[in-house]
Amino acid sequence: MAKAVNCPCGEMIKADTDDELVQLVQAHGKEVHNQEVSREDALAMAQPVE
Numbered sequence: 001m002a003k004a005v006n007c008p009c010g011e012m013i014k015a016d017t018d019d020e021l022v023q024l025v026q027a028h029g030k031e032v033h034n035q036e037v038s039r040e041d042a043l044a045m046a047q048p049v050e
């Protein structure tokens with residue numbers, strides 16, 4: 001099931017698998033916010049997408 005994370009900066013990060021989503025959220029956090037995001041945090045922010 002696809003999931004998405006709505007970053008507070010307005011960016012919507014979407015992926016088909018948890019692993020991919022975590023990678024994208026971690027990359028976004030590091031590049032855009034200079035912030036390390038744990039796998040747990042990334043998945044906690046994720047919401048299922050239709």
Ligand SMILES: [Zn+2]
Nearest residue numbers: 007009011032
């Ligand atoms: Zn962001």
